[in-house]
Amino acid sequence: MPNIISRPSWYLPDSAAIAESIYLNRRHFIKALGLGAAAMAVTARCGVAQPISVPRTDPSVEKLGPLPAYKTNPNFSDPGRPLTSLDDERNPLAFNNFYEFGTRKYQPAISARGFTLDPYALEIGGLVKEPVKLGLEDVEALGVEERVYRFRCVEAWAMTVPWVGVPLAKILAKVDILPEAKYVAFQTFLDPERASGQKAQNYDWPYKEGLRLDEAMNEMTMAVTGMYGKRLLPQSGTPLRIIAPWKYGYKGAKSVVKITLTAGQPATLWNTALASEYKFYSNVDPEVPHPRWSQASEKMLSDLSPPESVPTQWYNGYGEQVGAMYADMKRVLY
Numbered sequence: 001m002p003n004i005i006s007r008p009s010w011y012l013p014d015s016a017a018i019a020e021s022i023y024l025n026r027r028h029f030i031k032a033l034g035l036g037a038a039a040m041a042v043t044a045r046c047g048v049a050q051p052i053s054v055p056r057t058d059p060s061v062e063k064l065g066p067l068p069a070y071k072t073n074p075n076f077s078d079p080g081r082p083l084t085s086l087d088d089e090r091n092p093l094a095f096n097n098f099y100e101f102g103t104r105k106y107q108p109a110i111s112a113r114g115f116t117l118d119p120y121a122l123e124i125g126g127l128v129k130e131p132v133k134l135g136l137e138d139v140e141a142l143g144v145e146e147r148v149y150r151f152r153c154v155e156a157w158a159m160t161v162p163w164v165g166v167p168l169a170k171i172l173a174k175v176d177i178l179p180e181a182k183y184v185a186f187q188t189f190l191d192p193e194r195a196s197g198q199k200a201q202n203y204d205w206p207y208k209e210g211l212r213l214d215e216a217m218n219e220m221t222m223a224v225t226g227m228y229g230k231r232l233l234p235q236s237g238t239p240l241r242i243i244a245p246w247k248y249g250y251k252g253a254k255s256v257v258k259i260t261l262t263a264g265q266p267a268t269l270w271n272t273a274l275a276s277e278y279k280f281y282s283n284v285d286p287e288v289p290h291p292r293w294s295q296a297s298e299k300m301l302s303d304l305s306p307p308e309s310v311p312t313q314w315y316n317g318y319g320e321q322v323g324a325m326y327a328d329m330k331r332v333l334y
C-alpha cells in the first residue's frame with residue numbers, strides 16, 4: 001500500500017477551513033436570505049462567524065405538499081451511532097456536495113435555494129418492455145418508509161441520516177425488465193441556466209451514476225424523497241435522490257429524472273472525469289485507499305477536525321445485507 005500522507009481538502013483545522021471559503025459564503029448566505037445580524041454569532045473557538053442556521057424549508061418545496069404518512073422500518077431504525085444533528089455547526093442541510101450548484105461545501109444551500117423540478121416526472125426506460133413516467137405521487141404511492149442509515153462520502157466524512165423514501169426495487173417493479181438488462185443508470189436534470197455548476201466544462205453533465213441490477217434491487221437501495229421528517233430541500237436533491245449506503249456517497253445521484261436499464265456498465269460522471277480515483281463499484285472499504293488519502297478512518301460531519309476519527313467499516317457496516325452480492329469478486333474493489 002502506498003504511503004498516503006495527503007488529505008482531502010476539507011480536512012483542515014476549523015480555523016483554516018472557516019477562514020476561507022466558508023466564512024465568505026456565510027456572509028453571502030446571510031445577505032441572500034435577508035437574515036439579520038441575529039443569525040450571526042461569534043464563536044470563541046476560532047474567532048470567526050458561526051454558521052448561520054440554514055432554513056429547514058423552502059417555498060419551492062412547500063409547494064409539493066407534505067410527505068405522505070410513513071413509519072420507521074424497524075430493521076433500519078438503529079444505525080448504531082447518534083443521528084447527525086441539524087443543530088450542529090456542519091449539518092446535512094448546510095454542508096453539501098451538489099456540484100450543479102457549486103463545488104464548495106456551503107454553496108448548494110445558498111445557490112440551490114428556490115430550485116424546483118416541479119412538475120416532476122421520473123422516466124424509466126431502456127431495456128424494459130414499456131417505458132413509464134412516474135410523478136412524485138406515483139412514486140410515493142408505492143409506500144414510503146423511514147430508514148436511518150449511515151452515510152459515507154469518499155472524502156472520508158460521514159453522517160447518520162433518517163431518510164424517507166421508497167425502496168428502489170418497488171419502483172423498478174413498475175416496469176417489465178428485459179432479460180438483457182444487467183445495469184441501472186441514473187441521470188440528474190440538465191439545466192445549466194438554473195444550475196450554473198453545469199456550465200463547468202470539466203464534467204460530463206448531467207450527473208450520471210449507475211448500479212448493477214442486483215445492487216439496484218437490493219433491499220438497502222432507496223429512492224429518497226425526504227429526510228428528517230420533511231421533503232428534501234433543493235440542496236439535498238429535490239424531489240428524489242438515490243441512496244445506496246454501503247457505497248461512497250457519489251454513487252447516489254440527486255434530483256434524478258431518468259432511470260435507464262442497460263446491458264453494459266453505464267458511464268458515470270465521476271468515472272468519466274477521473275477514472276483513476278472513482279471506480280464503478282465504489283463500495284466503502286477501509287483497506288482500499290483513495291489514491292490521494294486513506295479510507296481507513298472517517299470523521300463525523302459534526303466533528304471534522306482532528307483528532308477524533310472512527311474506523312471505517314467495510315461496506316459501511318452493511319456487509320450482512322450486501323456482502324453476498326460480491327462473493328465472487330476480489331476483496332479489493334472500488
Ligand SMILES: Nc1nc2c(c(=O)[nH]1)N[C@H]1C(S)=C(S)[C@@H](COP(=O)(O)O)O[C@H]1N2
Pocket residue numbers: 092095096097098099100152153154188207235236248249250251252253254255
Ligand atoms: N446530482 C448530483 N448528485 C450528487 C452529487 C452531485 O454533485 N450532483 N454529489 C454526490 C456526493 S459526492 C455526495 S457525498 C452526496 C452528498 O449528499 P449531501 O449533500 O446530501 O450530503 O451526493 C451525491 N450526489
Ligand SMILES: [Mo]
Pocket residue numbers: 097153154155248249250
Ligand atoms: Mo461524496
